[in-house]
Amino acid sequence: MFGLLLNRIELAALELSEVRTNFLKLALIFGLGIVVVWFAIGYWSAVVVMLSWDALGWKILAIIAAVFTGLAVWLFSYAHALLDRGKLSMPVTMAELRSDGDALL
Numbered sequence: 001m002f003g004l005l006l007n008r009i010e011l012a013a014l015e016l017s018e019v020r021t022n023f024l025k026l027a028l029i030f031g032l033g034i035v036v037v038w039f040a041i042g043y044w045s046a047v048v049v050m051l052s053w054d055a056l057g058w059k060i061l062a063i064i065a066a067v068f069t070g071l072a073v074w075l076f077s078y079a080h081a082l083l084d085r086g087k088l089s090m091p092v093t094m095a096e097l098r099s100d101g102d103a104l105l
Contacts, residue, residue, distance in 0.1 A: 008096060015090040022087040026079055033075040040068040 043065035050061055 004100065008093070008100065011096060012090065012093045015093045019087075019090060022082065026082055026087070029075055029079045029082070033072055033079065036068055036072040036075060040065060040072050043068055 043061055047061045047065050050057060
């Protein structure tokens with residue numbers, strides 16, 4: 001019984017370290033996504049201002065704004081894919097704990 005408990009604690013510790021790594025990666029992606037969104041908002045605002053002034057230099061701002069917007073969409077879709085793949089869960093530990101509970105009952 002003690003060996004089984006020790007084994008489960010080791011498995012949980014291993015999976016928690018993996019979850020921590022994936023959580024830090026997700027937090028970094030989210031932080032970068034927020035910065036990129038603010039750049040996109042800033043550049044799209046500059047595009048609107050430049051277009052309203054009827055100047056010739058608006059095309060480069062439109063390209064920069066489109067690049068930052070595309071980057072923001074990619075970052076958030078990557079973060080969403082990490083969550084969909086269950087990178088922040090502990091499926092092996094939970095399955096083992098369920099089977100231990102069934103065996104003990």
